[in-house]
Amino acid sequence: MVAIAFYSITGQTKRFIDKTGLDAHQISDASPKYDMGEHYILVVPAYQDFMMDSVVNFLTYKDNKKNIIGIIGCGNRNFNDLFAQTAKKIAATLNVPILYLLEFSGTDEDVRNVRKIVHDLSSGQSTKKVQKPKELHGNISFLSNYRD
Numbered sequence: 001m002v003a004i005a006f007y008s009i010t011g012q013t014k015r016f017i018d019k020t021g022l023d024a025h026q027i028s029d030a031s032p033k034y035d036m037g038e039h040y041i042l043v044v045p046a047y048q049d050f051m052m053d054s055v056v057n058f059l060t061y062k063d064n065k066k067n068i069i070g071i072i073g074c075g076n077r078n079f080n081d082l083f084a085q086t087a088k089k090i091a092a093t094l095n096v097p098i099l100y101l102l103e104f105s106g107t108d109e110d111v112r113n114v115r116k117i118v119h120d121l122s123s124g125q126s127t128k129k130v131q132k133p134k135e136l137h138g139n140i141s142f143l144s145n146y147r148d
């Protein structure tokens with residue numbers, strides 16, 4: 001099964017990961033520098049950039065930036081254009097596809113969809129075949145200067 005790394009501040013993303021039953025590494029604020037050492041999917045909630053230091057420290061450690069094969073973004077659609085902004089910024093910066101977007105700890109349908117995406121990627125299916133979230137079809141005008 002393809003590896004997963006996730007970050008969670010208030011616990012919603014962790015609840016989502018737990019519901020999927022998938023093994024995953026939780027990026028920790030105390031020691032974010034953890035080497036994934038293999039291809040993986042990153043699951044991140046959305047916050048302002050300054051709250052994402054641990055994720056940046058994780059991404060810039062060893063080959064973690066190179067090993068990401070896809071991103072799943074969590075957020076809250078009330079943020080409108082900024083919905084899932086962190087996933088969108090990392091995807092644009094690292095040129096990695098967004099595989100799925102969901103709110104809070106996800107619905108039962110989100111759990112099913114993400115399990116299918118992870119299983120398909122684990123069996124060698126290309127991320128090009130994953131249906132892209134509808135929010136990504138328009139312009140993403142706020143993509144700015146996510147730190148490398």
Ligand SMILES: Cc1cc2nc3c(=O)[nH]c(=O)nc-3n(C[C@H](O)[C@H](O)[C@H](O)COP(=O)(O)O)c2cc1C
Pocket residue numbers: 007008009010011012013014045046047048074075076077079082083084085103104105
């Ligand atoms: C201070 C703060 C800022 C947030 N900013 C955004 C945002 O810009 N875009 C978004 O989609 N959601 C935003 N959210 C919602 C969270 O991303 C969402 O609740 C997510 O599920 C939290 O995941 P976590 O509990 O794993 O940290 C924000 C929440 C808080 C508390």
